[in-house]
Amino acid sequence: MKSKFLKKLCIYAISASMILPASAPVMATTTTSVVRDYSFNLSEMNYTNAVLYEGDSLQLRTTHPASKINKLPGRLTWISSNPKVVSVSSSGKITAKKTTTTGAFRPSKAFSVITLKKGNVEIAKCAVDVMPQLQFSTKTRTAKKGTTLKVFLPDAATSSSSSNSKVVKNMCNTCYADSHGNHYLKLKCQNKGTATITFQVYPKNANKKVYISKKIFRFRVNVK
Template sequence: MKSKILRKLCVYAVSASMMLPVAVPVAAAKAPVVSQVKDPFVLHGLNYITAYLYEGDSLQLRSTVPSSKLNRISGSYRWVSNNPRTVSVSSNGRITAKKCTSSSIGKAIITLKKGNWEISKCMVMVKPRIQFSTRTRTAKKGTTLKIQVPDEPISVSCSSSKVTFDLDKNYIKIKCLKKGTATITLTVNKNGTYKDEYHTRKTYRFNVNVK
């Protein structure tokens, strides 16, 4: 009788020991791999981070990231355009605006890479080519010429007091005061808004003959 009771107690003891949690040794977690380059400089490492070009225009991009940082990255340099049909880029960072597919503005992002790292980016906007004639205009004394100008920020200057001018929306009104010839200079995008924002500057000159 006692032996049966002892056997039952042993069974209960073994069962209870199997239900207790067992401490399992855990391997030490690996330390996270720290990148060679700690400072992010994407979008802030080119001479221009935004560029507005017209069809056919070109612009040279270059990195402004210190070489002390770039030398810590292994691999070779690569310039990449995410839309080469709109903006192409050469192996040395010269971008060229292609023909727009419509009257709207084309867009492309140019990325400078080294190895597997993205160093810098530039957003490029491509606008249709400006249509403006520089032919000589002829008018009589006392009359006013009305000439349509590009729908862009512009400045106008004149080489002679024989005419005066006034900007009215997308037109320039030229008053012919005296007989003779005057040269009108029209500059598109004369002043940039930000240092790292590029706007193609266009200059057009034409003569006005007053009879």
């Protein structure tokens, strides 16, 4: 079962094997900024790629040694190629904004490159994709004993659980998908009481240089 989120990453070529999407300047590990006798690998950031939802924040920092950076004249500055999509503070904290600022059309993502500079020299870069905020109601669901409750999710869950399986049994430790690609949980309401259901939405990623924001949702089920 493939997540809608994973499909988006595939469509726009955001993967652990890439440093930047094709639409952005390529930053392979050999990409450098050369000044005098100093060369700076632009991928020397704690994250070279990040996928955030609207409203998410992330702290960036360079992995270049300070002793090397301090030899350059000028001051350190953080720059966003698209500040309407991703803002960045003077300390390197980035915040994902709207995927679009006007009109009814909401694209599947928006893009910005964050650059750290010392004077006029580029030190490191990070490519950031911003995804539309996930919409899910955490209101309490009510069901009768002996029934099965179907709860639709904003995207595929990589894990899901029940706090009290004697009351509400989660029928799958991830989630189900229908023929239209909609993801949902099947909850078997076994006994009267209340249980809290927790599920996580985020694609699994093994590349430590790629940050993908995960979302955790919780809601209660009251069985009568």
